[in-house]
Amino acid sequence: MIRLIKVCKSFGKQKVLVDLDLDIPPEKTTVILGQSGSGKSVILKHIIALMNPDSGQILVNGTDITRLNDKELNEIRKNFGMLFQDAALFDSMTVGENVAFPLKEHTRLSQKQIKTIVEEKLMQVGLKDVTQKMPAELSGGMRKRVGLARAIALDPKIILFDEPITGLDPIMSDAIDNLIIQTQQHTKATCVVITHNIESTFKIAHRIAILYEGKIVECGTPPEIEISAHPFVQRFINRKTKDSNCG
Amino acid sequence: MIKLFEFTGRPFISIAEEFGRIMLLFLSASSWAFRPPFRFRIVFKQMESVGVNSVIVVLITAISSGMVLALQSYYGFRMFGGESLVGATVALSLTREIGPVFTALMVTGRAGSAMAAELGTMRVKEQIDALYAMSVNPVQFLIMPRIIAGILMLPILTILADFVGIIGGYFVGVELLNINSGIFMARIFEMVKLNDIVNGLIKSACFGLILSLVGCYKGFYTVGGAEGVGKAATQAVVISTVSIFIGDFFLTAVMF
Ligand SMILES: Nc1ncnc2c1ncn2[C@@H]1O[C@H](COP(=O)(O)OP(=O)(O)OP(=O)(O)O)[C@@H](O)[C@H]1O
Ligand SMILES: [Mg+2]
Numbered sequence: 001m002i003r004l005i006k007v008c009k010s011f012g013k014q015k016v017l018v019d020l021d022l023d024i025p026p027e028k029t030t031v032i033l034g035q036s037g038s039g040k041s042v043i044l045k046h047i048i049a050l051m052n053p054d055s056g057q058i059l060v061n062g063t064d065i066t067r068l069n070d071k072e073l074n075e076i077r078k079n080f081g082m083l084f085q086d087a088a089l090f091d092s093m094t095v096g097e098n099v100a101f102p103l104k105e106h107t108r109l110s111q112k113q114i115k116t117i118v119e120e121k122l123m124q125v126g127l128k129d130v131t132q133k134m135p136a137e138l139s140g141g142m143r144k145r146v147g148l149a150r151a152i153a154l155d156p157k158i159i160l161f162d163e164p165i166t167g168l169d170p171i172m173s174d175a176i177d178n179l180i181i182q183t184q185q186h187t188k189a190t191c192v193v194i195t196h197n198i199e200s201t202f203k204i205a206h207r208i209a210i211l212y213e214g215k216i217v218e219c220g221t222p223p224e225i226e227i228s229a230h231p232f233v234q235r236f237i238n239r240k241t242k243d244s245n246c247g
Numbered sequence: 248m249i250k251l252f253e254f255t256g257r258p259f260i261s262i263a264e265e266f267g268r269i270m271l272l273f274l275s276a277s278s279w280a281f282r283p284p285f286r287f288r289i290v291f292k293q294m295e296s297v298g299v300n301s302v303i304v305v306l307i308t309a310i311s312s313g314m315v316l317a318l319q320s321y322y323g324f325r326m327f328g329g330e331s332l333v334g335a336t337v338a339l340s341l342t343r344e345i346g347p348v349f350t351a352l353m354v355t356g357r358a359g360s361a362m363a364a365e366l367g368t369m370r371v372k373e374q375i376d377a378l379y380a381m382s383v384n385p386v387q388f389l390i391m392p393r394i395i396a397g398i399l400m401l402p403i404l405t406i407l408a409d410f411v412g413i414i415g416g417y418f419v420g421v422e423l424l425n426i427n428s429g430i431f432m433a434r435i436f437e438m439v440k441l442n443d444i445v446n447g448l449i450k451s452a453c454f455g456l457i458l459s460l461v462g463c464y465k466g467f468y469t470v471g472g473a474e475g476v477g478k479a480a481t482q483a484v485v486i487s488t489v490s491i492f493i494g495d496f497f498l499t500a501v502m503f
Contacts, residue, residue: 045376048380050376050379073379077379077380077381077382082380088373090374090377091369091372092365101383105381105382106381106382
């Protein structure tokens, strides 16, 4: 269970999150929608305490993570896996080493066991024969998928996906959607997904939260969102600009 | 009037602030040095990278400084027939000053700036955030090994520099200027005490700490994308160089 209570965050004069409340139910997939630059990535970084709110609380399983010290945060973060928007692979390591990294750091598995898991995870994201490559030698979409493999390597209890399918072709997007659904069902993980793809949203989401002007303006199951009366929500899921007329 | 104080005072305050933050980073890095997991492999890799990056420039600088020192001191000593002292002068200057300082400056240019650029890139590409997200402390994983590598490698490179520099001096003094080789060497062994060498190496270890700490600090707190990385690398070199000269003065005052 993750709960954001009255979270405010500004960068200089720019207010990004304003008294934001959001409940993320456990063992479900929650999709956050919102315009580019509205603060979705900022929300994810708050949930894993890479950013600290100016005010407000962030509860993860009942603990307010904004008050923890480094050591306590280290422990809490062991429950998390995160895919960064730009993948954030380590340039100095091969693809294989990148995916193996959390396993090496936090498990006592043998080299051989780690190798097996790495290959399996890479297979799941549709990559093979890349373990020896460096991240710089991959395409953007491939890097993203390696980041995804790294995020799920430890089968974490909470997985944060920052735009998992942006930059992928439709077939690969569908495969990644399926992978997220399978992983979530299989490990009973709490998943938070940011995406700009409405079709994918309705496919994977148990709940949808919509961010607008620093607040969650609507939050509910996909059918609830579909019939939402909020004008921005309607425009957003029906891909309408303000002035366009549906005729 | 108050404006004037403000104007002249601000740089000093920001220098003090920066110094404080560097010290904080140092404290946190040293507290990680004695906590498991110990990352010997990474330390070793960093030692290799500091050494390999810098060894050629260090050797070239050392051999030329040794040769120049021999030439200059020869012209000086010849005026009163003290040519036999050339070897000892070269050896003393090298072990006490030139070896540690020039080595540190060369390593700053190669490895210190590389540390800043590397960590800076990791910062702006969110790789440092990724480390935090995976419950790995970046101070322990990235900074501590580089500082240890700096402290260990600088004395090793300095020994090399001292040695090569003296060879350069010998070549100029004995081969070119026809100083008697027996006297040249005898005076070196007579005048250079173990203390001179050891103190020089202690100095170089301190310089190693300075240049790796400053490089890591500048890289770790990089902001502003690729441009910021470039700035971090340049500033790391400038701050390290100045700090090495200032530190050299105080260390020399205390030691010799
Ligand atoms: N570290 C930072 N420093 C200053 N401003 C920031 C920082 N991070 C984010 N912002 C600002 O916060 C706002 C929200 O950024 P965020 O990355 O969360 O957008 P987003 O919703 O993820 O957009 P996109 O869909 O394009 O990824 C942006 O306007 C950005 O300028
Ligand atoms: Mg984003």
